[in-house]
Amino acid sequence: MATAQAAAGRTFTTDIPARLDRLPWSRWHWSIVIGLGTVWILDGLEVTVVGNIASRLSEPGSGLPISSGQVTGTAAALYVAGACVGALFWGRLTDRHGRKKLFMITLAVYLAATALTAVSFSAWWFFLFRFLTGFGIGGEYAAINSAIDELIPSSYRGRVDLVINGSFWIGAVGGSLLSIVALNTDLLPENVGWRLTFALGVVLGLVILLVRRSVPESPRWLLIRGRDREAEEIVASIEQKIEAEKGEPLPEPAGELVIRQRESTSFAEIAHTVFSAYRRRAVLGFSLFVGQAFLYNAITFGFGTILIKFYDIPAGDTGYYFAVIAAGNFVGPLLLGKLFDTVGRRVMISSTYLLSGVLLFGTAWLFSRGSLSAVTLTACWCVVLFFASAGASSAYLTVSEIFPMETRAMSIAFFYALGTAVGGISGPLVFADLTGSGVVGDTVLAFQIGAGLMCAAGLVAAFLAVKAERRSLEDIATPLSVEKAPTAEAVTE
Template sequence: MTSTTSAGAQPARSLIPARMDRLPWARFHWMVVVGLGVSWILDGIEIQLVSASGFKDSLGMSSEDVGFTGTIYLIGQVVGALVFGRLTDRWGRKKLFITTLAIYLVGSGVAGLAFAPWFLYLWRFVAGLGIGGEYTAINSAIDEMIPSKYRGRVDIAVNGTYWAGAMLGALGSFVLLNHSVLPENVGWRVAFFIGPLLGLVIIFLRRHIPESPRWMLVHGQAEAAERIVDEIEASVRHEGAALPPVDEERAMAVEPEKAVPFARLVEVFFKIYPSRTFLGLTMMITQSFLYNAIFFTYALVLQNFYGLDASSAALYFFPFAIGNLLGPLLLGPLFDTIGRRRMIFGTYALAGAILLASAYLFKIGALTAGTHTAFWCASFFFASAGASSAYLTVSEIFPLEVRGQAISYFFAVGQVVGALGPIIFGHLVGDGTARDPLCWGYVVGAVVMVFGGIVALVFGVDAEGRGLEDVTDPLFRRGKAAAQPT
């Protein structure tokens, strides 16, 4: 079906991308989704564990100390993304999605044994390193192994499962931090083992997930990549599915290359694809700013403006999280049918419009805790799908050889800028006596999201249903004209 050369310096002509994209949905794809998609569930669990702050009194920590526990975890995520993003492009997707999960398991588990704040900070940073690395390796692997017909909905749904993890973490904390169930100094420690226990099960499943054949093709492992695709096709046929013909015109020759110099990486981002870089940065920054601003201050709003106590405010998290989870699951398929640009614009713009309406109603005092939460649910039903599409977009609009690094750099920038959101909005919430400052904060957040949607509509790439190599040529592809700079 394909002709290849031995691993080495010679170009390899292959139909591997075309063969992967023509596959019908099969058990193999479910294994990839379940085995790799758990990363976002783990991240959601981790964020909720810190938010619950059950360790505060046991370790003698102040509120500022608890806040720093969350900050050090986010710093670990950024560092992990930057370090492991480059390694996933050099060493392979599988080595990294095994390694990063193992790092997370150790970091989160040991954090549950903390006896002092500094010990907790150290291991929360390590857990963050693992999850940050997961973002780069997992997004790369999923997009490279899922058929083009399903790539959008799968990537968006997987990213959206963060909120399933957040609900699991909140529920676990609610039960385990109940002092009538477990002693105060025990419950929060047990809670820290929820993620590692889930991860231990998944790490065994990941051992059966192969390396990305696409990555292998551009790293001088063409023959091994062919064998993996042969095995996948054989398993699909064993399930009784018929394989459609391969599009021979999609055959491509790639000259193997071990690594991309940093200078070449800069050229890719700022010379070859400057508008795509602008698109990716805009999407990552806008969604991160809005999410962090609302998510990390919603409890303060409920308490300071609507008079809820901390326990009651925590219950409002669940409908908020459900809206965030349903958005990617229900809207994801439309990104493959209606298309990337139109759906990104629609989700970003609708999220902003609903937030803008809630800002006005909040200003005039027309909302209750319940109705305000309903507006948040509606806004983030769309915003969650849009935010998930940001990771999909960055992953598929840059060359295969730098995919992991592209995700890591854009994720890092988004996280750093997004970290300003809670600081700004926390100040705007104040003591709950003045509504105007927070109202204008909501207006700014809405405008930011609408701007992100407009940028996607103008500069977005119609990647739906197209193979990754058709969206963006590999840097070392031969026998076809290079993609036009954009």
Template sequence: MAEASTTIRTNIPARLDRLAWSKFHRRVLIGLGTVWILDGLEVTMVGSVASRLTESGSGLGLQAGQIGIAAAVYIVGACVGALVFGQLTDRFGRKKLFLITLGLYIVATVATAFSFAPWYFYLARFFTGAGIGGEYSAINSAIDELIPARLRGRIDLIINGTYWLGAAVGSALVVFLLSSVFPSDIGWRFAFGIGAVLGLVILVVRRHVPESPRWLFIHGRDEEAERIVAGIEREVAEETGQELDDPEETIEIRQRQRIPFREIARTAFKRYPRRAVLGLALFVGQAFIYNGITFNLGTLLSGFFGTASGTVPIFLVIYAVGNLLGPLLLGRLFDTVGRKPMITIAYLGSAVLTLPLTWIFYRQWGGEAAFIVAVSLTFFLASSGASAAYLTVSEIFPMETRALAIAFFYAVGTGLGGIVGPLMFGSLIGSGHRGPVAIGFLVAAGVMALGGVAELIFGVKAENESLEDIAEPLSATDGASDS
């Protein structure tokens, strides 16, 4: 059992929260936030090349239903990776793990490019997902612990929204890679190779991002935390030309080298049961609608609208841009209007917009153009809600459990919604009839609406609040009531 070794009083959280936006924060944004671009590339490339992978000359010859299986396998890998690496992130530090998980992603995505059979493709997708899932817990916890409180909401949403920048870029590249320039069994392989190259570039940048000072002082490395924060302060002061005052707000911490897993689990479900329900509802809702529709969007377009495989990525670029604009345009409101009203609007609003989307699909009104516009409008709101789910679980649980909390709610929520969604839609699409697929859209809308209701009931006011005020560290208090 972990024992308290030393009690210290520190003002590091307050010092980090009062910093002006600077080159340091932009370095964090680029070095860490770009993981979402990788995930966007991965998920959308599979959707973009899905119709090509089902062709006889692709070298794989997958069936439409097997595309759904590959999507589910990727999600299973992400869930496993999140849980395994999430616990290691809280125990061994943010930086060590966000380097390891990125390395795993690079190796696995290169392996995907050399796929020669369905079973091998599934295996490579599993480990690619494991790397990305591990990234979520390591990256989101580090970002929230380094970004000032007053900017945390919009920055988190922008970072999570860059998933769709990766999606747009990936889809645009696939248009070229699936063209007649490359043989049908080669172009899609280059698509996955691009992800590996981008991962190597990010790895170089990421080496210059420091360990989270908040994690350091909890784990008995307060002198190292002081050095890092002092260095950041000097950099910000030189950039702004203003001398920084030391804030008076401090927190007393009992330093510990290790936090038992049972204490972490007890924190979520005994101390914060309402927040646990909220986290699950938000993640299940966004995972179901996103993974179900995004992974299968290519086959929806080609199977029900007759869209050519080389044209599918063009429509996916439009879809990705709509998703990207949501967090970019609405992100500021999550810090000003507030988390609770904006998350509720994002979830319930996207559920309502799914209704006309379903009608357009079922009645074939306006063809593929009207369908993709309706999808883009729906996910303009849904993307903000999905990004806010990660922000929420990162904020509302204590620092010692932050990475594992992200991992747990991602894994359980995505396991329930992100695996069932792709399998359900893959099966419904395989029926070849619009009616069953339309019902699938309505089910997705209902699951998303439940997330909005949960936010309305259990949402936490976290805008402009220090992480330590939203949820006191376990090492700073014997307990706090749920709120």
């Protein structure tokens, strides 16, 4: 087999992308979903546990000298900051060295940092490893979304991507219920329970790491790196497994590409591609990420505090309420995901963002009038987040499919980092005071800011969203290495 360096610049014709896109859904695709997508469950579990056990961590006897505000404010901001830095660092390496190598490394980093968080003895240690946990998960976003989109057939890509990103909330449900156990001092000592929640995440992550070993490298990435024979072997093996499962031959693929293999893509070329040739798509990606980041990273971090401050809900019971809204978050992508492949991206992305924003404005109005109880506020949040979660998941789907192959991981990393930095770092720091002040007007303002940004992003999507449903990635954005695409016209906007 020729090395990538020797093959760089060689031109050849391939039908591998078309062969991957024409595959029917199979057990092999389920193995990809399980191997790559389940890490979001761990992320959801950990983030939720940290928010729900903040009150316990701040109590004397927890074994950690830290305040509740430091957990929900400083530590939350550091986690998100780590994710932003990690996305950019690992994203570049993912485009250079491959999807598989990086999604193995980033999961290992994530697990090691989580394990070390469990043995925290000081605030600075807790802060450091919250940052490093985020550093690992930021790389996961780039590597995993790239690999999933390049392995899943075009007819299923939208719903699969949404459900996988939405599975964060399965973990959030588990984290909410787990925090109830962790906060129960009749079952566990107050300096042990919260540590075991992190340790459990490590155990589950190790299982995922073992399953992930069987996931292949992206054949699409291999093609442009001078490893076309390896790509052919992977795709042929997949086809044999699916034909054996279905008991019939696969349909003929439609379309070929003429590719000039390359060794690397420079930062300058990536920047020119994203911000010049695809500038309208860049505005779309930034808008979607900022809107969802403010809604989730800013406001939901304070949900437990709102229940305690305004409704006198005991800290140990907030997990029940959060489990309900977390379930609503997952049901949204699960039920609406198919519509992103049938009704279409533009209609669904814009409508989910706008509906969630308008409903959140309504929730803010009812809250300001004192018309909501803890139960009805939770119900309102459930409805808002049913739509918002599908919209937020579509932000990751959008930036992973609307830019060329050679820039995919870096594009995901950049828009995730930029949008999350605006909403995810500043949000917890700003809104920790608003939602924790105990003043109705401050909390209403927090709701209104999140709602306004979601509506603004929905309007941007209504005009700029790309009709990517059921189209191959190469048709949506022609790879930089493609010299000729006989069945698809090159697209730049």
